[in-house]
Amino acid sequence: MGRRFDSFVMFAEMRTGSNFLEANLNAMPGVVCHGEVFNPYFIGKLNQTSLFGFSMADREANPMALIRTMRAQTGGVAGFRYFHDHDPRVLQPVLEDKLCAKIILTRNPLESYVSWKIAQATGQWKLTGAKAPKTAQVRFDAAEFEAHVTALQAFQVQLMHALQVSGQTAFYIDYEDINDLDVLNGLASFLGVEGLAGLDASLKKQNPEEIAQKVVNPEEMERSLARMDRFNLGRTPNFEPRRAPMVPQFVAARRVGLLYMPVPGGPVAQVTGWLQGFGGVxxxxxxxxxxxxxxxxxxxxSFTVLRHPVARAHEAFCAQILSGDFAQIREQMGKIHKLDLPAPGADYADAAAHRAGFIGFLAWVRLNLSGQTSARVDVHWASQSAILQGFAGFQGPDMVLREDGLTAGLSFLLAEVGEAAPPLPPAPAHDFMPLRDIYSAEVEAAAREAYARDYLAFGFADWGQPPR
Known part of the structure; x- marks a missing residue:
């Protein structure tokens, strides 16, 4: 049988059955699993502090050298177990290595959590035939369990994304299936090695009782689980593409250490003009x-400035669409989405027509941000949430100011760097109808539908109203 891989990593967590799966992997001809090679407290096995001539200090200095040595000195397919809190430096190189097989072992998180609590209470982390089983009832802690689930889910999402972008697949196996000989032989086939004649019997299942019998507060556990949003029902869907940090658009004052990270569609010209007062930009x-x-x-x-979604969308509508600058998108809006637009550069005949056109634009933006149009999600109307997440790809701003409190915000910022505040220049105006002339409750409702993520993330009140 030809081998597809020269090594493997088993992604697992505590109390998921990884010891049992490791024992059966080691029973496969030509497969050697060296345990938790990157556990922060030992190397491979409990109380073991060296492996292949590497001390813990050697591992700390060069973790990838340990992997290379392990692979070179192991006859056959060498592997190890990796948990979400092990050395993060090895994760990406291992994930990118297509000759390294990925085995992903999972278990019901409630079962793994309760098992972990019992192991902590009893000190028994493995059960073999030579040991008497120890058991205990433990207290379910809702906050601790939620943190446990959050960490596990985040790690699984990270693994899935890395495999997707690199075009790889993993062998997924659940705790319930690790004692299924056919499944384990399927894993052997995945690795390209011979299968097993039978299961390793050295390890026994611990705490086989029902979960309710393992905790001292089962009623509280049930109530807590009922309150957890398992399916994330309150989540606002996000279909926007990830954005780059836009570093070339950042603006710095020449004389003082102030860096402006502009959100397109915001008060960019006004803030840049203010920065000019510090010896230019x-x-x-x-x-x-x-x-x-x-x-x-x-x-x-460093700082950025948010603008109310209604005002920012209206700026984009006037500056990019009514102006005629985005001719192809204008054409799509008119032909496909039937948006009534005046001639490029012209405004509507009256406020009612302008309001209707702007509401139509907001409806189109909602579709665009949801991935339901063929047009690009332009940065001028992309959500401010996505833009700030893009900044974080380089580094997030020290301060996030709001346009409606810009003078006070800039004064606070200058106090941080020990400078006096120059006057804030007026915001430049365009030649189209101002927002105050066309704003209505219907406009606000359309903006809230288009920019639900921003309203939720930043707590915007209705346009022109103070925060509640």
């Missing part, structure tokens, strides 16, 4: 030159 950064700028200015501060 510079921009066109790359990530390298921006890091150099930061290093040369200890105590620097």
């Amino acid at each position: 510079e921009g066109g950064f790359t990530q390298k030159t921006l890091r150099q700028w930061k290093k040369a200015r200890p105590g620097h501060r």
Whole structure:
């Protein structure tokens, strides 16, 4: 049987049956699992502090060298177990290695959590035929369990994404299936090795009782689980593409350590004009030159400014659509989505027509952000949530200010760097009808549908109203 892989990693967690699965992997001809090689407290096995000539200090200094040595010195397919809290430096290289097979072992998180609590209480982490079983009832802690589930889910999503983008697949196996000989022989076939004649019998299942019998507060556990949103019903769906950090658009003051990270569609010209009061501005950064700028200015501060979704969308509607700048998107809006638009550069005849056109634009934006149009999600009307997440790809801002409190926010920012505040120049106006002339409850409702994520993330009240 030809081998598809030269090594493997078993992604698992505590109390998922990884010891049992490791024992059966080691029973397969040509397969050697070396345990938790990157556990922070030991190497491979409990109380073991060296492996293949590597001490824990050696492993800390060069973890990938340990993997290379393990593979070179193991006859056959070498592997190890990796949990979400093991050395993060090895995760990405292992995930990207297509000659390294991925085995993903999972278990009902409530069962693994309760089993973990019992193991903590009894000190018994393995059960073999030579040991008497120890048992205990434990207390279910709702906050601790939710943190447990959150960590597991985040790690599983990370694994799934890494496999998807690299075009790989993994062998998924559940705790309930690790004692199924046919399933384990399917795993052997996946690895490209001979299967098993029978299961390893050295390890026994611990705590076989029902979960309700293992906790001292089963009623509280049931109530807590009922309150958990298992299916994330309150989540606002997000179909926007990930955005780049947009570092070349960042603007820095020449004389002081202030860096503005603009959100397109916001008060960009006004804030840039304000920064001009500090000896002018510079921009066109790359990530390298921006890091150099930061290093040369200890105590620097970065900031961005949010604009109310209604005002920002209206700015995009006027500056990008009514102006005629985005001709192809205008054409699609008119032909496919039947949006009534005046001639490029012209405004509507009256406020009612402008309001109707803007509401139509907001309806189109909702479809666009939901991935239901063929047009690009342009940065001028992309959600501000997505733009700030893009900033975080390089580094998030120190401060997030709001346009409606811009003067106070900039004054606070300047106090951080020990500077006096120059006057804030007026915001430039366009030649189209102002928002105040066409705003209505229907406009607000359309904006809330289009920008539900931003309203939720940043707590915007209705446009023109103070925060509640």
